[in-house]
Amino acid sequence: MSDECARCGAVVPSGEWHPVKTVRDDEGRVVIHDFCCEACRSAWLAERNADD
Numbered sequence: 778m779s780d781e782c783a784r785c786g787a788v789v790p791s792g793e794w795h796p797v798k799t800v801r802d803d804e805g806r807v808v809i810h811d812f813c814c815e816a817c818r819s820a821w822l823a824e825r826n827a828d829d
Contacts, residue, residue: 783810784817798822
């Protein structure tokens, strides 16, 4: 896990609830992406889906 938003880079307090998304990398390992808010998570998902 990271202490910054995967989309905008804002600080994500580790002691507070925040949205996340888990995905598998090319080698099958689980990667957890942390987000500062639901809007950043939704935008990140939309950007990933646009690449598909």
